[in-house]
Structures are given as C-alpha cells and as structure tokens.
Amino acid sequence: MNAKLAAPHWTIQRRATGVILVLTGDWIALETGIRDAASVQSLLSEAGPFTRLEFETSGLGRWDSALIVFVQQLQRQNQLDESGLPAAARRLLALAVEPEAAQASVSQTESRISIPDWTGRRAIAYWNATIGLTELLGLAVLRGSAALAGNARTRTVDVLNLMRESGARALAIVAIVNGLVGAILAFVGAVQLRRFGAEIYVADLVGIAVVRELAAIMTAIVMAGRTGGAFAAQLATMQGNEEIDALQALGIPVFDYLVMPRIAALVTMLPLLYVYACLIGLVGGGIVSAVALDVSVATYLEETRRAIAIQQFIIGLTKSVAFGALVALVSCHIGLRAGRSAADVGRAATSAVVAGIIGIIALDAVFAVCTNALGV
Amino acid sequence: MTAAPMEQDRLMAKGLTLAVGERIIQRELSFTVRQGSIFAIMGGSGCGKSTLLRSMIGLLPPVAGTVSVEGEDYWAASETRRSEISRRFGIVFQNGALWSSMTVGDNVALPLQMFTRLDAAAIDALVQLKLSLVGLGRAVDAMPAELSGGMRKRAGIARALALDPDTLFFDEPSAGLDPVTSKRLDDLILELRDGLGATIVIVSHELASLFAICDDGIFLDATARRAIAHGAPRMLRDACDHPTVRAFMNRERPEQSTGAGASDGQS
Numbered sequence: 146m147n148a149k150l151a152a153p154h155w156t157i158q159r160r161a162t163g164v165i166l167v168l169t170g171d172w173i174a175l176e177t178g179i180r181d182a183a184s185v186q187s188l189l190s191e192a193g194p195f196t197r198l199e200f201e202t203s204g205l206g207r208w209d210s211a212l213i214v215f216v217q218q219l220q221r222q223n224q225l226d227e228s229g230l231p232a233a234a235r236r237l238l239a240l241a242v243e244p245e246a247a248q249a250s251v252s253q254t255e256s257r258i259s260i261p262d263w264t265g266r267r268a269i270a271y272w273n274a275t276i277g278l279t280e281l282l283g284l285a286v287l288r289g290s291a292a293l294a295g296n297a298r299t300r301t302v303d304v305l306n307l308m309r310e311s312g313a314r315a316l317a318i319v320a321i322v323n324g325l326v327g328a329i330l331a332f333v334g335a336v337q338l339r340r341f342g343a344e345i346y347v348a349d350l351v352g353i354a355v356v357r358e359l360a361a362i363m364t365a366i367v368m369a370g371r372t373g374g375a376f377a378a379q380l381a382t383m384q385g386n387e388e389i390d391a392l393q394a395l396g397i398p399v400f401d402y403l404v405m406p407r408i409a410a411l412v413t414m415l416p417l418l419y420v421y422a423c424l425i426g427l428v429g430g431g432i433v434s435a436v437a438l439d440v441s442v443a444t445y446l447e448e449t450r451r452a453i454a455i456q457q458f459i460i461g462l463t464k465s466v467a468f469g470a471l472v473a474l475v476s477c478h479i480g481l482r483a484g485r486s487a488a489d490v491g492r493a494a495t496s497a498v499v500a501g502i503i504g505i506i507a508l509d510a511v512f513a514v515c516t517n518a519l520g521v
Numbered sequence: 522m523t524a525a526p527m528e529q530d531r532l533m534a535k536g537l538t539l540a541v542g543e544r545i546i547q548r549e550l551s552f553t554v555r556q557g558s559i560f561a562i563m564g565g566s567g568c569g570k571s572t573l574l575r576s577m578i579g580l581l582p583p584v585a586g587t588v589s590v591e592g593e594d595y596w597a598a599s600e601t602r603r604s605e606i607s608r609r610f611g612i613v614f615q616n617g618a619l620w621s622s623m624t625v626g627d628n629v630a631l632p633l634q635m636f637t638r639l640d641a642a643a644i645d646a647l648v649q650l651k652l653s654l655v656g657l658g659r660a661v662d663a664m665p666a667e668l669s670g671g672m673r674k675r676a677g678i679a680r681a682l683a684l685d686p687d688t689l690f691f692d693e694p695s696a697g698l699d700p701v702t703s704k705r706l707d708d709l710i711l712e713l714r715d716g717l718g719a720t721i722v723i724v725s726h727e728l729a730s731l732f733a734i735c736d737d738g739i740f741l742d743a744t745a746r747r748a749i750a751h752g753a754p755r756m757l758r759d760a761c762d763h764p765t766v767r768a769f770m771n772r773e774r775p776e777q778s779t780g781a782g783a784s785d786g787q788s
Binding site: 379383391395 | 575578579580603604605607608610612614615616618619620621622631632634635636680684
C-alpha cells in the first residue's frame with residue numbers, strides 16, 4: 146500500500162475525432178472523495194456540441210467506486226465511448242445498469258400521495274379496524290357461549306398457563322402500584338382534611354376512590370402494559386413464524402385456540418387482582434393515616450367499613466371484568482393483524498399497550514356516565 | 522371437462538387466478554396432481570410459488586378459478602367441510618413453523634389431541650413413532666428453539682404426518698440446508714411417498730432435488746404471471762423450448778433480460 150496518493154484530476158481535450166476526457170491521479174472514494182461531474186458537464190456544454198465522449202486513462206492511478214460514480218453521472222447525459230476506461234471499470238458499469246422492468250416491479254407503491262388520498266386511506270383503515278374489532282367481539286360472545294357449553298377447541302391447559310402468567314405473576318407489580326396509590330391518596334387527603342380537623346374522613350376518601358375507581362383502573366392499566374403487550378407480541382411473532390398459518394391449515398380455529406384462552410384468563414384474573422388491589426390500596430392508605438395522621442388503625446378500619454357500600458365494590462368489580470375483556474380483545478386483535486416482520490412485532494406490542502390504555506380510560510368514562518345516570 | 526375426474530386425480534386446479542391485495546400474482550393456472558405423484562411447483566424467486574401453495578391449503582382464497590380435491594370443489598365448500606378436507610393434508614412450512622411455546626412432542630401431539638379421541642398413552646406412542654420416522658426420536662422434549670434448521674424442518678414433517686395425511690405439501694424443503702442434509706430430506710420424502718402411499722406437492726427451486734424426486738410439475742413465470750410449462754422437471758430440462766424454462770433448468774442466464782428474480786423475498 147502506497148501511502149502517497151495523487152489527487153484525482155480531469156481535463157477536457159478536443160480533437161478531430163471528438164471530445165476526450167483525460168483522467169489522472171488516484172480516484173479513491175474514502176480518501177480523495179468523489180469528483181462532481183457537474184463541472185465537467187458545464188464545461189462540455191460551453192465548448193459546443195459533440196457526439197461522443199471518449200476517455201484517456203494512461204495517467205490514471207488507483208481507482209475504486211469514486212471513478213464509477215463519476216462516470217455514471219456523465220453517462221446520464223452523454224453518449225460515452227467507454228473503450229478508454231480500464232476493463233474492470235467497464236464491467237462494473239455494465240453490472241450497475243438495472244433493467245427498467247426490474248426496477249418497476251420492485252417499487253410498485255407510489256412514492257407520493259396527496260393529503261386527501263392519505264386521509265381517505267387512513268379513514269378506511271380505521272373503519273376496517275373498527276369492523277374487525279366488532280367482529281372479534283361478536284365472535285367472542287358466540288364462541289364464549291360455545292366454550293361454556295363445552296363445544297370449543299380451547300384447551301384447559303392453555304387457559305391455566307395463561308392465568309398463571311397474567312394473574313399470579315402480576316401480584317407483585319399490582320401490589321406496588323396500588324399500595325402506593327392508596328398511600329398517595331391518604332397523603333393528599335390528609336393535607337386538605339387536616340385544615341378542617343376532619344382527618345378521620347381520610348378513610349372515606351381512600352376507601353371510595355380505591356374501591357370504586359382506582360383499584361380497577363390501575364390494575365387494568367398495569368395489565369394492559371404487562372399482559373396486553375405480551376399477548377400482541379406473542380401473536381405477532383407467531384404470525385411471522387407461520388405458526389398461525391400452520392394452525393389454520395390444520396383446521397384448528399385460531400379464535401378458539403389462541404384468543405379464547407387469553408380472554409378467559411384475563412376475564413377471570415382481573416377481578417381477582419382487583420379484589421387484591423383494593424385490599425393493598427386500603428392498607429397503603431391505612432399505614433399513612435396511622436403514621437402521619439394519628440388516626441388509629443381500629444378507627445381507620447371502622448370508618449372504611451362504614452364508608453364503602455357494597456355497590457361501590459360491585460361497580461369496581463364489574464369494571465374490572467369489562468377491562469379484562471377489553472385488554473384481551475384489543476391485544477389479540479392487534480397481534481393477529483400484525484405484519485410478518487420483526488419490526489411489526491414491536492409495532493404490535495406498542496399499539497396494543499396504547500390502545501389498551503386509551504380503551505380503559507374511555508370505557509371508564511362510559512361507566513361514569515352510566516352510573517351517574519343510574520344514580521348509584 | 523364434463524367427465525367425472527378420474528380416480529387417480531388427487532388435486533385439480535382450473536383457471537386459478539391468485540392475488541395478494543390488489544396485486545395479481547398468477548393468472549389462469551390449470552393443472553392436475555395425480556395420486557401418488559410428486560408434483561413440483563417451480564419458478565424463480567418471487568413468482569408466486571408459495572402463494573399458489575397457500576391457495577391449495579386453504580390459506581388464501583383465489584380471486585377466480587377452482588381447486589378441487591378428489592372432485593370436490595375445495596373453496597366452494599363450507600368452512601367446516603374445508604377444514605375436514607384440510608385434515609387429510611399435511612403441510613411442512615418453510616422454516617418448520619413449529620409452535621414455539623410447546624415442546625417438539627407437544628407440537629406433534631396437538632393435532633391428535635384436537636381431532637381424535639385417542640387417550641394420552643396412544644397419542645404418546647403415535648408421537649414417538651412419527652418423530653422416529655424423521656429421525657428425531659430423542660428430541661420429544663426439546664423446545665423448537667433448541668433444534669438446528671434441518672432438525673426443525675424434520676420436526677415440521679413429523680407434525681405434518683401426525684394425522685396420517687394422504688397429501689403432503691412442502692414449502693421449499695431444502696432451502697437453507699447443506700447438500701447432504703438436503704439429500705437426506707429428498708430420500709425421506711421419497712420413502713414417505715412409497716411408505717404412506719401419499720401424494721406430494723413440493724414448492725422448490727433447488728434443481729438437484731427437483732430432478733431427483735419429482736415426476737410432474739408446473740413452471741410459473743414472474744413476468745408473464747402465468748404458467749409457462751408443465752411436466753416433470755427432468756423432461757423440461759431436456760425437452761422444453763421456452764428460453765426462461767431452459768435457462769432455469771440448466772442454471773444459465775436467460776438470453777434476453779426478463780427481469781425475473783427482481784422481486785426477491787416473496788417465496
């Protein structure tokens with residue numbers, strides 16, 4: 146390897162036979178850069194018309210892609226006589242010419258679409274997604290009743306495994322989140338209530354907020370992030386690995402085999418986790434009251450018992466069942482509709498979590514309106 | 522065709538046109554697969570071989586034309602009937618497509634658990650048999666991720682054999698395998714055909730195995746989007762006049778640039 150490189154140069158010579166481009170020096174892309182063919186072009190057009198551009202390369206040193214790119218740029222606007230170029234360079238140039246038909250068949254999608262077009266496509270895509278989700282909901286009702294009658298191809302072992310995965314293994318995170326939420330509520334309430342000398346009502350505040358709203362919502366959000374994302378990623382991976390095709394080809398109904406166990410697991414586990422979350426949330430509030438507010442444990446318990454009517458608990462429990470079904474349906478829907486690449490798996494997991502959380506909040510708002518209208 | 526299909530016609534496609542989304546992949550495909558033959562679906566990368574396979578095993582409805590299985594219109598049948606017919610099919614996917622959350626043994630056992638009333642001991646015995654047929658008798662408790670590419674493919678064959686199918690479909694059986702493993706797989710396919718009396722449909726572009734085992738076939742062209750030749754691969758190599766087919770079969774570059782093979786990654 147010679148350390149010294151000569152700078153790449155070109156000169157234009159006009160002869161009787163035509164225009165000749167004399168190339169000298171070393172044309173190495175990484176060290177000398179790539180010469181711009183535009184200046185050659187402007188000189189050529191100043192010099193007047195000509196038919197062919199020839200090359201003279203006796204002074205050419207080492208060369209690599211830098212030379213090829215330079216010649217390719219000239220090729221676009223001129224008739225070239227490549228016979229003066231090194232043989233290896235001529236071969237590379239010939240190889241780099243793509244047949245037009247081949248190019249067309251690779252990129253069939255239009256590169257630019259107008260805003261109305263884009264809006265229309267997105268609207269249709271959202272509409273189709275809504276229809277798909279409704280369809281899945283209908284299937285869930287139909288196949289769910291078939292499963293209860295024992296007619297579905299759902300395996301109990303799958304349901305139990307998924308229950309362990311989404312229920313038992315989530316105990317720690319549900320406890321941490323709900324315990325802290327209960328404690329935070331007690332702190333916030335304490336600051337306000339102390340000004341009125343009404344510390345004892347912290348128990349009412351924590352009790353009603355946790356049992357009616359927060360235990361259900363926080364647990365559902367934890368499950369949307371933890372289990373919903375996992376469901377979507379798992380189904381999307383199975384899609385990419387042709388595992389879902391293998392099921393379909395065998396005639397094993399994908400809904401019964403993959404979606405039903407997930408719905409069953411979440412619909413049974415989320416209410417159980419909700420009850421657990423309520424207890425932990427109340428304990429969290431109780432600890433803060435006892436430590437920071439001088440409300441005795443006995444008083445706190447008694448006040449909590451008095452404050453929480455059974456209907457608060459029923460509302461919370463109903464919500465958690467609905468949230469469980471929602472998270473399972475949305476994540477399975479997104480997982481099954483995912484594309485077949487690794488990037489699609491990540492995208493499916495993300496959108497399952499996002500759609501799950503938005504769905505939970507929206508559904509909770511619906512519940513709020515309904516319970517308000519019913520006056521409970 | 523007015524006469525009832527002859528008994529030895531296992532599968533028959535008539536005027537089959539396939540599309541993915543709005544893109545037409547292949548049009549007007551017609552062919553018959555005889556009972557007991559090894560039928561090859563050939564063609565360059567991206568010509569729609571796997572798409573044709575998907576439409577024969579119930580994964581992609583054709584936009585026009587029919588597929589009949591022993592005279593019965595496959596796509597016109599109800600979904601329940603279609604899955605009954607599909608149960609007579611065994612499908613080996615390109616990379617095995619084993620269910621990754623289950624052991625190899627459970628993969629083979631699942632179709633048996635789903636579609637038969639056999640007890641656990643009988644299922645275990647059948648699973649052991651199918652796995653030993655493909656030389657994986659000791660891998661019952663392995664997870665798919667622990668297997669090599671060739672073993673995964675063989676486990677896929679064992680699963681396809683679970684319900685004793687009378688038609689086996691292979692999607693690129695020798696893709697990504699070394700020549701020796703690939704030869705062993707060819708031998709296995711031949712033995713399965715002779716041992717089980719099964720009909721076999723293979724999607725492939727591996728010339729060596731096409732010549733070695735296939736006795737009939739169809740050649741799809743990516744640019745023309747239709748079938749350009751019918752017949753056994755050996756016969757096409759020796760006697761076909763079409764330049765694209767001849768170039769493919771003899772591993773040459775086609776005389777004129779056709780742009781075939783431009784859209785890789787489809788198959």
